Amino acid sequence: MLILECPCCGITAEETEFHGGGEAHLKRFGPDSEDKDFENYLFMRENPKGVHFERWRHNNGCGKWFHAARCTMTLEVFGTYSAQTYEPPKALCDAISAKRPGWSWGAFS
Amino acid sequence: MSNLVSALDKATDSSGIAVIEEMGLQGMITLRGDLSAESVKIASTSVTGVEMPAQNMANHAGASGICWMSTDELLILCPYDGVADTLAKMHKLLGDTHSLAVDVSDARACLRVSGPNAREVMAKLAPVDLAPEGFSVGMFRRTRLAQVAAAFWIVDAQTFQIVCFRSNAQYVFDVLNVAAQSGSEVGFFK
Ligand SMILES: [Zn+2]
Numbered sequence: 008m009l010i011l012e013c014p015c016c017g018i019t020a021e022e023t024e025f026h027g028g029g030e031a032h033l034k035r036f037g038p039d040s041e042d043k044d045f046e047n048y049l050f051m052r053e054n055p056k057g058v059h060f061e062r063w064r065h066n067n068g069c070g071k072w073f074h075a076a077r078c079t080m081t082l083e084v085f086g087t088y089s090a091q092t093y094e095p096p097k098a099l100c101d102a103i104s105a106k107r108p109g110w111s112w113g114a115f116s
Numbered sequence: 117m118s119n120l121v122s123a124l125d126k127a128t129d130s131s132g133i134a135v136i137e138e139m140g141l142q143g144m145i146t147l148r149g150d151l152s153a154e155s156v157k158i159a160s161t162s163v164t165g166v167e168m169p170a171q172n173m174a175n176h177a178g179a180s181g182i183c184w185m186s187t188d189e190l191l192i193l194c195p196y197d198g199v200a201d202t203l204a205k206m207h208k209l210l211g212d213t214h215s216l217a218v219d220v221s222d223a224r225a226c227l228r229v230s231g232p233n234a235r236e237v238m239a240k241l242a243p244v245d246l247a248p249e250g251f252s253v254g255m256f257r258r259t260r261l262a263q264v265a266a267a268f269w270i271v272d273a274q275t276f277q278i279v280c281f282r283s284n285a286q287y288v289f290d291v292l293n294v295a296a297q298s299g300s301e302v303g304f305f306k
Pocket of ligand 1 (some may be wrong): 071
């Protein structure tokens with residue numbers, strides 16, 4: 008079971024107080040985009056064994072969205088951060104590198 | 117005038133290890149806005165007579181109080197009869213500050229769990245560290261009780277007060293009674 012800390016209200020709770028919101032940092036491609044980009048946006052997802060980035064919502068708590076970085080294999084949560092960003096914070100990436108040297112995920116490493 | 121009743125019309129069950137009561141009518145106003153804005157603070161504190169609570173905390177004085185719901189939301193408690201007046205005062209004090217204050221009294225229900233085992237009954241239903249040193253008087257927690265959203269705080273050492281959606285009131289009352297059934301003491305906090 009995941010233990011997540013909501014960066015909005017500061018509450019730490021197990022995952023049943025939250026709701027997963029799918030992959031983090033998707034770039035949206037809309038009606039006028041190339042078919043390939045649109046298909047990627049709609050259907051293609053990361054499915055890593057290891058470091059992963061997701062969106063979560065504190066749905067039974069403060070109601071806010073945020074991001075979380077975790078390991079899909081061990082369920083270790085590396086950290087959570089604001090929803091209002093296009094990329095994970097540098098400090099978090101460094102912390103992940105210390106634990107999982109050489110990790111990469113999408114455009115991040 | 118219609119006969120106003122709360123969700124469960126003050127239903128009480130004291131057959132188990134804690135007393136479960138529906139509290140009857142309670143005035144509740146949701147206020148959304150920038151909690152650091154002076155007018156939001158003044159509108160909240162002047163109608164309730166309590167200080168602005170810190171994050172994840174609540175301040176109460178009798179039927180009045182302010183609960184910190186999220187970074188941009190407060191739950192204002194006031195006597196049920198006074199909601200319309202309180203709301204009018206708040207709207208006046210808020211002026212043209214970007215905010216929203218709405219009467220939600222009839223959309224919510226208040227319940228109480230009391231007795232020496234109250235903490236234990238709550239701990240069976242919420243994914244919250246309810247050890248006395250982890251959750252104490254003054255704290256306010258939005259979480260779930262079994263399968264539905266709820267918020268609660270501690271009134272005194274043996275009493276928890278819960279706010280839930282009115283449509284969930286029967287479920288919350290029933291599930292609390294299941295958690296409080298006779299002979300189900302765990303003794304974890306003793
Ligand atoms: Zn939160």
